Amino acid sequence: MAKIACVIVTYNRKQLLGEALESALNQEAAPETIFVIDNASTDGTEGYINQRFDFDNQRLHYVRCAQNLGGSAGFATGMRLALQTDCDWISISDDDALFEPGYFKAMRAGIADHPQQQVFSGSVLLPDGTHDMMHRELITNPATLTVKPVSEATYAQDFMYDIFSFVGVLMSRQVVEDIGLPEQDYFIRFDDFEYAVRALKYGRFMNLSAAKVLHKTTYTRASIAPWKEYYVMRNRIALLLKHRGANRVTRWYCRRFLARKLLAILLFRNRWGQARPLIKAYVTGYRDGWHARLGRQLAFLPS
The missing domain is CATH 1.20.58 (Methane Monooxygenase Hydroxylase; Chain G, domain 1)
Known part of the structure; x- marks a missing residue:
């Protein structure tokens, strides 16, 4: 059976992180290894999750960064550590992404059913049950890398697409070793987009309708900082x-x-x-x- 290493990046959201970890650990076909990358949280994340989870076993690993270098550096750190294991696949997500029951079972089924496919993802749901469609997009203009979201109706079945976010994506070890790690100097924003552009050399990505991620986010496109x-x-x-x-x-x-x-x-x-x-x-x-x-x-x- 394919071995999966799960990377979860967190910053100052200890309770959400706790929920995300529970959702990964309680899976029917859970990842073999889970890495929590803490971007120097200041809300007591380290103490909170060390009390709640057993980090003394080899399945669960906690890494605290010396300073907050952003999500991009956090993902790069976690994926680098994952490559040091014997994993075949690397799962990538934020601390506000909760794996719905059956997520990793569906991913393992996808790997078995589509042996040539190198990147999979699950459907991202908002708390109200609608799809968070900014996470799976189609390129409409290759010259400018302009994109549009996959339509709501498309999620009724498995589908192929061009650009992913780092919310519920599963990449083969071969792809990660070949294209390298995310651009950690991006700090935040478009690090996943840029990484998807690199990964496209291995073909388009497959979203599995049976794999679902609950995205407990408060961000909207109307939010401006x-x-x-x-x-x-x-x-x-x-x-x-x-x-x-x-x-x-x-x-x-x-x-x-x-x-x-x-x-x-x-x-x-x-x-x-x-x-x-x-x-x-x-x-x-x-x-x-x-x-x-x-x-x-x-x-x-x-x-």
């Missing part, structure tokens, strides 16, 4: 230039992306009060993305 918007702008431009180069089409797209973000400040009343920091985030992110100035930026960190 200037420090996060900096990484949205910077990393979107950086990944496009990395994979498509600075040609006429990508130059046009990058300028249009910046213009649309700036225009949105005028169009949405809830952004007027943050106009100045948003403009700074977008303009600085545009410049840094264009010149591939990556990494954790002190001017754009959680307050």
Whole structure:
């Protein structure tokens, strides 16, 4: 049977992390190894989960990072550790992703039924039961890597798609060894998108309708935080230039992306009060993305 290592990255959400760990450990066909990567949480995560779970056995491992280098570095750390085991597959998720019963059983069935497939995922559900469709997307313009979400109706069966998020994705060891680790200098945002673009060399990804993940997120596309918007702008431009180069089409797209973000400040009343920091985030992110100035930026960190 294929061996699965599960990587869960967390930051300051100890109770959600506890739920996520329970959901993985209580599976009928649970992962052989689970790595918890803590991005230097300050809410007592380490003590909380060490009291609740047995980290002395070889199945469950807790790693606390010296500082918060973002989700991208957390995933890279966990996947690097997973590769040091004898796993055949690596499961990747955040601390707010809860594996529904039967998730890993469905994944193992998918591996057996589709031996040539190298990347699988499960359907991501919101607490209200609808699909969180931003996690499974189709490329509509290969030149600019423009995407659209898979439609709600598509989730009724297994389907193929082009771009995943790091919520409930399962990758073969072969793919990870070949394409390398996520871009840990992205800090947050678009690290999973960029990784999916690299993984596409092995073919499109398969979403299994029988595998479901409950995403207990409070994030919506209407949520705006200037420090996060900096990484949205910077990393979107950086990944496009990395994979498509600075040609006429990508130059046009990058300028249009910046213009649309700036225009949105005028169009949405809830952004007027943050106009100045948003403009700074977008303009600085545009410049840094264009010149591939990556990494954790002190001017754009959680307050």
